Amino acid sequence: MSTPFYVSPQQAMADRAEYARKGIARGRSVVVIQYTDGIVFVAENPSRALHKVSEIYDRIAFAAVGKYNEFENLRIGGVRYADLRGFTYDRDDVTARGLANVYAQTLGTIFSSVGEKPYEVELIVAEVGSAPEDDQIYRLPHDGSIVDEHGAVAVGGNSDQIGSFLDQRHRDGLSLAEALELAVESLSRDTNGGEPRTLTAEQLEVAVLDRTRPQQRKFKRILGSQLSRLLGTEGTSEGDTDESSDKE
Amino acid sequence: MEANTRSTTGRLPAAFLTPGSSSFLDFLGEHSPELLPGNRTLPPLKGAVELPHGTTIVAAAFDGGVILAGDRRATMGNLIAQRDIEKVFPADEYSAVGIAGTAGLAVEMVKLFQLELEHYEKIEGATLSLEGKANRLSTMIRSNLGMALQGLAVVPLFAGYDTDREKGRIFSYDVTGGRSEEIGFAATGSGSVFARGALKKLYRSDLTERQLATAVIQALYDAADDDSATGGPDLSRRIYPIITSITDEGFRRLGEDEVAEIARTVIDGRLAQPDGPRAEVL
Numbered sequence: 001m002s003t004p005f006y007v008s009p010q011q012a013m014a015d016r017a018e019y020a021r022k023g024i025a026r027g028r029s030v031v032v033i034q035y036t037d038g039i040v041f042v043a044e045n046p047s048r049a050l051h052k053v054s055e056i057y058d059r060i061a062f063a064a065v066g067k068y069n070e071f072e073n074l075r076i077g078g079v080r081y082a083d084l085r086g087f088t089y090d091r092d093d094v095t096a097r098g099l100a101n102v103y104a105q106t107l108g109t110i111f112s113s114v115g116e117k118p119y120e121v122e123l124i125v126a127e128v129g130s131a132p133e134d135d136q137i138y139r140l141p142h143d144g145s146i147v148d149e150h151g152a153v154a155v156g157g158n159s160d161q162i163g164s165f166l167d168q169r170h171r172d173g174l175s176l177a178e179a180l181e182l183a184v185e186s187l188s189r190d191t192n193g194g195e196p197r198t199l200t201a202e203q204l205e206v207a208v209l210d211r212t213r214p215q216q217r218k219f220k221r222i223l224g225s226q227l228s229r230l231l232g233t234e235g236t237s238e239g240d241t242d243e244s245s246d247k248e
Numbered sequence: 249m250e251a252n253t254r255s256t257t258g259r260l261p262a263a264f265l266t267p268g269s270s271s272f273l274d275f276l277g278e279h280s281p282e283l284l285p286g287n288r289t290l291p292p293l294k295g296a297v298e299l300p301h302g303t304t305i306v307a308a309a310f311d312g313g314v315i316l317a318g319d320r321r322a323t324m325g326n327l328i329a330q331r332d333i334e335k336v337f338p339a340d341e342y343s344a345v346g347i348a349g350t351a352g353l354a355v356e357m358v359k360l361f362q363l364e365l366e367h368y369e370k371i372e373g374a375t376l377s378l379e380g381k382a383n384r385l386s387t388m389i390r391s392n393l394g395m396a397l398q399g400l401a402v403v404p405l406f407a408g409y410d411t412d413r414e415k416g417r418i419f420s421y422d423v424t425g426g427r428s429e430e431i432g433f434a435a436t437g438s439g440s441v442f443a444r445g446a447l448k449k450l451y452r453s454d455l456t457e458r459q460l461a462t463a464v465i466q467a468l469y470d471a472a473d474d475d476s477a478t479g480g481p482d483l484s485r486r487i488y489p490i491i492t493s494i495t496d497e498g499f500r501r502l503g504e505d506e507v508a509e510i511a512r513t514v515i516d517g518r519l520a521q522p523d524g525p526r527a528e529v530l
């Protein structure tokens with residue numbers, strides 16, 4: 001009978017964290033920025049079919065990086081959680097805090113359960129309030145912790161560099177166009193100090209939670225000509241690609 | 249399937265993370281079947297139970313859209329249970345549902361139906377076709393059949409703008425969930441016989457939205473005239489029928505001022521001619 005190698009718990013957890021972090025770092029980043037009228041989500045994503053940013057409920061949206069099938073599962077779980085809660089109680093009783101807690105529990109349990117492979121995902125759950133002070137942004141790393149964020153936040157590959165760049169540049173009271181410009185600038189920077197890449201409207205997935213929308217559902221995708229206009233690059237926007245992959 | 253529905257660690261139970269279904273009703277059936285209206289069993293009833301009932305709903309199509317309207321009365325036996333009940337609801341951006349029958353169950357059914365459409369839209373990233381929506385409503389009514397046979401029926405009228413065919417369409421239902429598409433106009437509820445008769449004489453497919461809204465109020469007036477369970481426009485309390493219109497621009501509920509103005513002209517006309525506008529004999 002062979003004896004299994006002894007692996008210390010610290011080492012086992014460190015290995016799992018390393019595994020998850022590597023998977024997340026391979027993907028492109030998502031940037032979430034608060035502006036005057038709400039919260040804008042910007043992802044570098046050439047696919048029109050596989051979304052990284054989605055609606056969860058009236059005032060709540062979800063952004064994710066990492067392995068597509070894993071965060072898609074979590075997204076569907078979140079929509080079901082929110083709809084069930086809204087049906088059982090009231091639409092006002094569905095909160096980003098509650099959802100973030102459930103996600104944290106789920107990710108944390110999966111991360112520390114020996115039989116399961118840790119999820120290679122990092123999520124953002126954001127809720128737009130009636131005023132900028134009431135906005136909530138939660139970042140959920142792969143291990144089940146929750147980080148309460150303000151202003152601007154980035155997840156995914158290079159999130160550290162992008163995050164510190166955003167921290168320096170973000171200020172309160174940005175307009176949507178300014179916030180979008182900042183997001184694109186942060187995503188297109190070259191981490192090795194080279195020339196920044198050019199990101200066109202076709203390579204971006206942009207959505208907002210807009211508190212000024214008269215509808216109950218505040219989530220809205222910004223597509224096509226509206227996006228080009230906001231980016232200040234008027235042009236064709238027929239960039240429909242059928243590319244689909246697990247990681248971009 | 250205990251493990252599927254309850255979680256001991258606080259993580260989302262397996263039912264939440266199982267891919268495949270985009271239906272909220274299917275999810276409810278798996279996770280908490282007790283919340284589905286169709287799964288409730290009623291104790292045997294002795295005699296009739298008097299519960300609030302909603303009454304007349306009418307729908308009519310015009311060029312470029314469809315109007316769905318309802319009166320505001322709920323009755324309980326021979327009493328008026330509520331004067332200002334709302335029985336016409338937006339189902340999503342491009343459709344609306346109006347309900348006649350047991351008010352409590354009907355409102356719950358509408359809430360579930362709205363959620364079903366929204367849930368599908370969020371999970372799939374695309375909306376259901378108008379036929380698909382009409383079929384989902386069919387399924388929901390069918391699941392209520394047991395209660396319907398005990399006297400707690402819900403009979404809706406579903407209207408929407410078909411973005412593929414670019415026109416307004418109307419679907420009517422029976423208690424078994426049987427669905428039929430109506431051409432031109434339709435009515436449901438206790439006053440529907442009179443409303444349909446009135447619309448038969450007033451309806452033309454070339455009416456504008458405003459003219460059709462007037463015709464629909466005339467029809468509701470006629471229903472209220474002959475059916476005690478249907479309420480007409482109430483000028484003293486400022487309670488007017490709910491008129492909604494769905495076009496390619498989406499769902500719109502006509503403002504109270506707009507409806508009040510139409511209702512006033514209808515009533516003014518009735519002061520001169522109590523039976524309303526006259527049609528040619530030949």
